[in-house]
Amino acid sequence: xxxxxxxxxxxxxxxxxxxxxxxxxxxxxxxxxxxxxxxxxxxxxxxxxxxxxxxxxxxxxxxxxxxxxxxxxxxxxxxxxxxxxxxxxxxxxxxxxxxxxxxxxxxxxxxxxxxxxxxxxxxxxxxxxxxxxxxxxxxxxxxxxxxxxxxxxxxxxxxxxxxxxxxxxxxxxxxxxxxxxxxxxxxxxxxxxxxxxxxxxxxxxxxxxxxxxxxxxxxxxxxxxxxxxxxxxxxxxxxxxxxxxxxxxxxxxxxxxxxxxxxxxxxxxxxxxxxxxxxxxxxxxxxxxxxxxxxxxxxxxxxxxxxxxxxxxxxxxxxxxxxxxxxxxxxxxxxxxxxxxxxxxxxxxxxxxxxxxxxxxxxxxxxxxxxxxxxxxxxxxxxxxxxxxxxxxxxxxxxxxxxxxxxxxxxxxxxxxxxxxxxxxxxxxxxxxxxxxxxxxxxxxxxxxxxxxxxxxxxxxxxxxxxxxxxxxx
Numbered sequence: 001x002x003x004x005x006x007x008x009x010x011x012x013x014x015x016x017x018x019x020x021x022x023x024x025x026x027x028x029x030x031x032x033x034x035x036x037x038x039x040x041x042x043x044x045x046x047x048x049x050x051x052x053x054x055x056x057x058x059x060x061x062x063x064x065x066x067x068x069x070x071x072x073x074x075x076x077x078x079x080x081x082x083x084x085x086x087x088x089x090x091x092x093x094x095x096x097x098x099x100x101x102x103x104x105x106x107x108x109x110x111x112x113x114x115x116x117x118x119x120x121x122x123x124x125x126x127x128x129x130x131x132x133x134x135x136x137x138x139x140x141x142x143x144x145x146x147x148x149x150x151x152x153x154x155x156x157x158x159x160x161x162x163x164x165x166x167x168x169x170x171x172x173x174x175x176x177x178x179x180x181x182x183x184x185x186x187x188x189x190x191x192x193x194x195x196x197x198x199x200x201x202x203x204x205x206x207x208x209x210x211x212x213x214x215x216x217x218x219x220x221x222x223x224x225x226x227x228x229x230x231x232x233x234x235x236x237x238x239x240x241x242x243x244x245x246x247x248x249x250x251x252x253x254x255x256x257x258x259x260x261x262x263x264x265x266x267x268x269x270x271x272x273x274x275x276x277x278x279x280x281x282x283x284x285x286x287x288x289x290x291x292x293x294x295x296x297x298x299x300x301x302x303x304x305x306x307x308x309x310x311x312x313x314x315x316x317x318x319x320x321x322x323x324x325x326x327x328x329x330x331x332x333x334x335x336x337x338x339x340x341x342x343x344x345x346x347x348x349x350x351x352x353x354x355x356x357x358x359x360x361x362x363x364x365x366x367x368x369x370x371x372x373x374x375x376x377x378x379x380x381x382x383x384x385x386x387x388x389x390x391x392x393x394x395x396x397x398x399x400x401x402x403x404x405x406x407x408x409x410x411x412x413x414x415x416x417x418x419x420x421x422x423x424x425x426x427x428x429x430x431x432x433x434x435x436x437x438x439x440x441x442x443x444x445x446x447x448x449x450x451x452x453x454x455x456x457x458x459x460x461x462x463x464x465x466x467x468x469x470x471x472x473x474x
Contacts, residue, residue, distance in 0.1 A: 018137075018195060019134070019137035019138060021191075021195050022133075022134045022137055022195040022196050022197075023134050023146060023149060023150075025188055025191050025192050025195050025196065026089070026129075026130045026131075026133055026134050026150070026192075026196070027130060027149065027150050027153040028153075028184060028188065029093050029096070029126055029130070029184070029185065029188045030126055030127065030130035030150065030153060030157075031153050031156065031157040032096070032100075032157070032180075032181050032184060032185070033096065033122075033123040033126050033127060033130075033157070034153075034157030034161070035157040035160065035161040035164060036065065036100075036119065036123070036161070036177070036178075036181070037065070037066070037069075037157075037161065037291065037417065038157075038161030038162055038165070038291055038294055039161040039162065039164055039165030039168075039177045040061060040062055040065075040165060040174075040177060041062065041161075041162060041165065041291065041294055041295040041298055042161075042162045042163075042165040042166045042169065042294075042298040042309075042312065042313075042316070043165050043166075043169045043174035043177060044058060044295070044298070044299070045299075045302050045303065046169050046173070046174045046309075047061060047109075047112070047174050050174070051108065051109040051112075053109050057109060058109065059228065059232075059421070059425055060113045060116075060228070061109070061112055061113055061116055062116075062421060063224075063228035063418060063421070063422075064113045064114075064116045064117045064120065065116040065117070065119055065120040065123070066120070066224065066228075066414055066417055066418045066421075067120070067221060067224040067225060067228060067418065068116075068117045068119075068120025068121055068123075068124065069120040069123045069124045069127070069410075069414050070124075070220055070221075070224050070411050070414035070415055070418065071124075071217050071218075071220045071221035071224060072120070072121060072124035072125070072217060073124050073127060073128060073407040073408075073410050073411045073414065074216055074217075074220070074265050074266060074404075074407050074408065074411055075124075075213055075216070075217055075265065076088060076092070076124050076125045076127070076128050076129065076407060077128035077129075077132075077403045077404045077405075077406060077407025077408070077410075078208060078213075078263075078265050078403070078404050078407070079208065080125075080128060080129045080132060080133075080200070080403040080407075081132070081200055081201040081400070081401065081402075081403035081404050082200060082201060082208055082263065083200060084198045084199070084200045085129045085132045085133035085198070085199055085200065085403060086133055086192075086196045086197065086198045086199070087198065088125050088129050089125065089126065089129040089130070089133050089192065089196065090189065090192050090193065090196075091125065092122050092123075092124075092125025092126045092129065093122065093126060093185055093188050093189055093192065094122070094185075094189060095118060095119075095121050095122035095125065096119055096121075096122025096123055096125075096126060096181070096185060097122070097181065097182060097185035097186065097189070098118060098122075099115055099116065099117075099118030099119030099120070099121070099122055100119060100178045100179070100181035100182055100185065101178070101179075101182050102114075102115035102118060103115040103116055103119060103175075103178040104175045104176075104178035104179045104182070105175075106175075127406070127407070127410045128403050128404070128406045128407035128410060129403060130150060131146070131147060131150045131390075131394075131402060131406055132199070132402040132403040132406060133196055133199065134146060134150075134196070135147075135199075135399055135402055136197065136199040136399075137197060147390060147391050147394055150390070156320070156323075156324060156327070160317070160320045161294075162294045162297075162298055162316045163313050163314075163316040163317035163320060164177075164313075165177050165313075166298075166309050166310075166312045166313030166316060167309075167313040167317075168180065169309055170308070170309035170310050170312075170313060201400040201401065201403075202400060207262065207263055208263050208265070209257055209258070209261040209263060209264050209265050211257065212254055212257045212258065212261065212264060212265040212266075213265055215250050215253050215254050215257065215265075216250070216251070216254040216265045216266060218247075218250050219247050219248070219249075219250030219251040219253070219254055220247070220251065220411065220415070221247070222243050222244070222246050222247030222250065223243075223244060223247035223248065223251065223415065224247075224414075224415060224418050225243055225247075226240050226241075226243035226244035226247060227244075227415075227418050227419050227422045228418055228421075228422055229243065230422055230426070254266055255268065266408070267401060267404050267405070267408075270397065270401065270404070270405050270408065273396045273397065274461070274462070274463045275339075275392060275393070275395050275396045275462060275463055276393055276394075276396065276397060276405065276409075277461075278392075278457070278458060278461040278462040278463070279389060279392045279393035279409065279458075279462070280393065280408070280409060280412045281457050281461065282343065282347075282389075282454045282455075282457040282458035282461075282462070283389050283393070283409065283412055283413055283416065283454070284412050284413075284415065284416045285416070285450050285451075285453045285454035285457060286347060286385065286389065286416070286450070286451065286454040287412070287413045287414075287415075287416025287417050287420065288416045288417075288419050288420035288423070288450045289350065289351075289354070289420060289446075289447040289448075289450035289451045289454070290382075290386070290416075290417070290420070291417045291420055291421060292420035292421055292423065292424040292443070292446070292447050292450075293350075293354060293378075293447045294316075295421065295424055296424055296428070296440060296443045296444065296447065297316070297371075297375075298312060298316070299428060299431050299435075299440075300361075300371075300440055301315065301316075301367065301371075303431045303435045304363065304431070304435040304436075304437065304440065305365040305367065306365070307365065307367060311367060315367050315368070315371065315372050315375075316375075318372055318375065318376060318379065319375045319376055319378050319379030319382070320379060320382075321379065322376050322379030322380055322383060323379045323380070323382045323383030323386070324383065325383065326379070326380050326382075326383025326384055327383040327384075327386070327387045329383075330342050330346070330383060330384040330385070330387070330388055331387055331388060331391065334388050334391060334392070334466070335391075335466060336466065337465075337466065338462075338463075338464060338465045338466045339388055339391065339392035339395065339458075339462060339466075340458060340459060340462040340463070340464060341459070342384055342385070342388055343384075343385055343388055343389065343392060343454075343455070343458045343462070344455045344456075344458050344459040344462075345384065345455070346380075346381045346382070346383075346384030346385035346388070346455075347381065347385055347451050347452070347454045347455035347458065348381075348451070348452060348455040349377055349378070349380060349381030349384070350378055350381035350382065350385070350448075350451040351448045351449070351450075351451030351452035351454075351455060352377075352448070352452075353374055353375070353377050353378040353381065353448075354378075354444045354445075354447045354448035354451065355444065355445070355448035355452075356374055357371075357374065357440075357441075357444045357448075358441045358444050358445060358448070360374070361437070361440075362437050363437050381451075389409075389413075390406075390409070392462070393405065393406075393409040394406065394409075395466070420447075420450065423446055424443055424446070424447075427439055427442050427443045427446065428440070428443055
């Protein structure tokens with residue numbers, strides 16, 4: 001089954017110059033969406049000082065974005081596959097641009113949180129469509145390359161976000177993190193209508209499960225809301241348990257409806273693919289560690305060691321540079337030998353790095369002698385894994401389902417991010433008042449354990465060989 005293409009813009013050669021320009025347009029805005037997940041973490045202290053609010057309140061600057069993104073991803077992916085990816089992508093960029101401008105102008109923390117929610121709506125539309133909107137412009141044998149490029153772009157955004165956030169906050173202010181999105185978003189809005197072509201799932205009838213949309217959105221939203229509120233209320237709080245229970249019940253109802261509906265919000269047949277189900281399980285554990293790790297290290301450098309933002313930005317950028325070089329090599333070998341061991345080894349390296357922090361770092365600043373050299377190994381581990389997760393999850397998926405499949409993977413990722421941040425904020429709740437190395441060690445143990453659990457999950461459950469090998473075997 002292949003995607004349908006409309007005749008606008010004018011027909012062009014598959015994989016030609018304009019197709020590659022379309023990839024640039026789609027991936028650059030996806031880069032911004034991913035950067036805004038992690039860049040704000042490093043500006044945490046600056047935003048807190050500007051608005052004079054607690055960490056619990058400030059956490060909503062991150063969580064408001066993540067909750068909205070996660071709650072709407074499945075809806076956006078399903079509608080993109082059914083009604084047209086370009087039709088959703090361009091408005092998504094516009095919404096993200098407006099949310100970015102409002103965030104940059106925010107006069108209060110409440111306004112900033114609301115603006116981040118607007119950003120999250122745009123990000124939820126962009127994330128699942130950024131890959132799917134350009135894939136039909138390439139022949140089947142080139143699509144894995146496009147997935148790899150987009151995945152690597154997302155990986156780059158995830159790893160450079162903290163360093164970029166530190167740099168912009170230092171030379172401008174935390175508002176620069178949001179202002180930078182505006183001119184780039186405007187350029188994309190000008191170019192996208194001409195460069196992108198419309199495509200959708202040819203089997204779609206447009207009869208989406210309308211009842212499933214609010215059920216699924218509310219279910220995921222309530223689970224995410226329970227996670228982030230547990231930072232302030234506590235995990236055992238009756239309100240947290242009630243929210244989580246309500247969310248799980250709604251998700252269960254969505255699964256039941258999805259078994260029978262011809263165009264469900266959640267395509268359960270995707271989970272019959274061992275590579276897809278294994279990726280979601282491993283990525284959930286990985287995501288709990290990923291964003292949390294960057295937040296912990298940013299707070300270590302600023303709150304415990306008292307380093308300037310210039311030092312923070314410089315020390316955090318080196319590992320991403322290593323990841324940038326490792327990522328394309330890892331993607332190349334993943335296509336050849338498969339994803340299992342690259343993901344397992346890379347995640348294990350990440351885990352060992354964070355466990356080593358527990359034993360070698362203390363209250364005395366050792367940015368350049370210890371922290372940065374060890375972090376370079378994390379750069380290699382991240383480079384081997386973060387883009388590889390994307391290609392692993394889509395490796396056996398029918399191209400007609402890329403929008404929904406990518407949305408499902410991104411939802412798993414966002415829930416993992418939120419849960420990891422919640423645990424980290426709970427462990428480091430008093431870091432701004434009484435920074436204590438013991439609290440950081442508990443946080444590093446959590447991150448290292450999640451990375452190692454992810455490695456074990458993927459090693460035990462992901463199918464061997466690459467996608468071509470698996471097709472031949474079946």
